[in-house]
Amino acid sequence: MTCGDCQELLSRFIDGDLEEARTVIVADHLAVCAECTVMRDDLASILAHCREGELDEAVPPNPAALWRRINNLIESELPAEIPVEVKRKGWFGAKLSFSQAAVAVVAVALISSLLTIVGIRNYFAPPGDEMSVASSGPPSLFTRALRRVGLAETPQQARERRFRAQEAAIQYWNARAQARRATWDARMTAAFDRNLYEIDQAVSEYTVILQHDPDDKLSEEMLDSALTEKLNLLRQFSEL
Amino acid sequence: MSFSAKISRRFSGLRKAMALLIIGVVLAASGTAFGQRRFSRSYPAAQNVRIHLINRSGTVTVVGWDRQEVAITASLDAPAAAIMPQNVEGTIFVNLVRDNQGRDVGNVNFNIRVPYTASVDIETLIGNLNVTNVRGGLVRAHISSEGDITLTNINSYTVSAQNGIGNIFFDGDLTAGGNYRFASVRGDINLRIPFTSSFKLVATAPSTRNISLGSFSNGGMNYLGDGRRVVGKFGDGSSTLTVTNQRGSISFIRR
Numbered sequence: 200m201t202c203g204d205c206q207e208l209l210s211r212f213i214d215g216d217l218e219e220a221r222t223v224i225v226a227d228h229l230a231v232c233a234e235c236t237v238m239r240d241d242l243a244s245i246l247a248h249c250r251e252g253e254l255d256e257a258v259p260p261n262p263a264a265l266w267r268r269i270n271n272l273i274e275s276e277l278p279a280e281i282p283v284e285v286k287r288k289g290w291f292g293a294k295l296s297f298s299q300a301a302v303a304v305v306a307v308a309l310i311s312s313l314l315t316i317v318g319i320r321n322y323f324a325p326p327g328d329e330m331s332v333a334s335s336g337p338p339s340l341f342t343r344a345l346r347r348v349g350l351a352e353t354p355q356q357a358r359e360r361r362f363r364a365q366e367a368a369i370q371y372w373n374a375r376a377q378a379r380r381a382t383w384d385a386r387m388t389a390a391f392d393r394n395l396y397e398i399d400q401a402v403s404e405y406t407v408i409l410q411h412d413p414d415d416k417l418s419e420e421m422l423d424s425a426l427t428e429k430l431n432l433l434r435q436f437s438e439l
Numbered sequence: 440m441s442f443s444a445k446i447s448r449r450f451s452g453l454r455k456a457m458a459l460l461i462i463g464v465v466l467a468a469s470g471t472a473f474g475q476r477r478f479s480r481s482y483p484a485a486q487n488v489r490i491h492l493i494n495r496s497g498t499v500t501v502v503g504w505d506r507q508e509v510a511i512t513a514s515l516d517a518p519a520a521a522i523m524p525q526n527v528e529g530t531i532f533v534n535l536v537r538d539n540q541g542r543d544v545g546n547v548n549f550n551i552r553v554p555y556t557a558s559v560d561i562e563t564l565i566g567n568l569n570v571t572n573v574r575g576g577l578v579r580a581h582i583s584s585e586g587d588i589t590l591t592n593i594n595s596y597t598v599s600a601q602n603g604i605g606n607i608f609f610d611g612d613l614t615a616g617g618n619y620r621f622a623s624v625r626g627d628i629n630l631r632i633p634f635t636s637s638f639k640l641v642a643t644a645p646s647t648r649n650i651s652l653g654s655f656s657n658g659g660m661n662y663l664g665d666g667r668r669v670v671g672k673f674g675d676g677s678s679t680l681t682v683t684n685q686r687g688s689i690s691f692i693r694r
Contacts, residue, residue, distance in 0.1 A: 384543060387496070390565050390584045394603040397625045401685045404646060417664045421645045425685060428624060432603065435564060435583040439495075439541060 375437035401425040478513040492533040494563040497546040503555040503572035510552040516545030615677035631692040637674030642682040649688035
């Protein structure tokens with residue numbers, strides 16, 4: 200056996216892991232080789248030191264306290280370390296099929312286009328209603344399309360809604376005015392009737408025009424003004 | 440009884456009847472005179488004083504004068520009518536409707552003197568409103584039903600005149616940056632302003648289409664809606680003039 204062969208087996212020799220035959224051969228070489236014997240002693244002392252360190256760490260000074268600290272540490276860090284299951288979802292986080300997603304994309308594009316067109320139209324629209332042409336022309340294709348799909352009120356619908364509200368207020372104040380009428384003198388009563396007549400004539404006039412030309416902005420504005428006049432007249436006289 | 444005595448007695452009865460008739464007429468006339476009551480009160484006023492009057496029936500006349508004083512006089516049909524002006528932080532309030540708790544007190548005709556620089560805000564249910572020689576910040580005259588509005592020698596930044604049935608006449612200046620609004624249901628609206636005026640105009644007379652611009656007609660004025668509205672600019676358009684007459688005419692007169 201050479202020194203090289205002996206040194207390769209030294210670690211296993213010290214640990215007692217070698218077969219008996221090889222153990223005898225290594226022992227015979229160590230008996231005659233001072234160099235390998237020195238190496239064996241060095242290696243043995245290193246291994247002995249390592250075993251002592253393992254023993255110190257393996258036996259803590261207060262195992263129960265150490266275990267509680269470890270346990271607390273695990274409990275405090277456990278939620279943060281729980282792996283979150285990440286579910287892979289469909290389009291935009293919802294489970295949409297491809298056709299649904301396509302429809303959504305088309306809808307967004309359509310709405311964006313409409314808003315852009317509306318914005319451009321408003322930007323280039325002439326400022327101020329009173330300065331605009333009194334009797335506006337026919338509505339644009341865009342406006343008609345919006346009305347057809349129900350996204351915009353027709354002039355008639357908007358006007359009727361507004362006038363219904365005004366009529367309701369007029370009815371209320373008219374009832375109150377009629378209840379107070381008996382307390383007015385003849386001059387007041389005559390003045391009230393004359394004014395109401397004039398306003399009603401104006402209202403009737405504008406209503407007829409709007410029936411023929413629902414887009415006549417000027418008549419709409421004047422009708423609105425006349426109804427407001429009527430409301431004010433009724434309110435003033437009902438408070439007498 | 441003799442015939443002459445009978446004649447004498449008959450004439451004596453006639454004289455008594457005549458005397459009673461004359462006394463009755465005199466008492467009736469004096470009763471009317473005594474029935475009317477006069478109200479008079481004065482207040483020292485700052486230059487920017489504001490008068491705010493709400494009447495129910497009668498004529499209100501406000502005239503500017505060269506005194507730092509507001510003088511209110513009124514003649515009342517009903518002796519029991521109450522007038523209780525209030526002077527609150529530079530504004531003199533006269534609210535006849537509130538002071539009489541809505542009772543009909545007949546005609547109350549006001550004659551009010553204010554400093555030239557006062558603001559005037561007057562309204563009535565029925566009756567005429569007149570304002571003269573005022574150049575405060577605001578002149579507002581509002582008639583709920585019938586009556587004429589006459590505003591003469593006015594030089595205010597904001598003017599508003601509105602009535603139901605009746606005429607509106609304005610004779611004054613349009614101040615740069617000012618706002619002028621005249622509205623009637625039925626009547627004539629006449630505006631007399633200097634030719635040097637500068638304004639943006641929206642005049643609407645939808646029923647009569649009778650809008651006469653006179654000397655103020657130029658290329659900057661456009662008739663719209665089949666002549667129911669005139670929109671345009673005169674001068675550099677530094678003030679805003681809005682005139683609406685539902686069932687009457689609108690006329691401009693050069694001063």
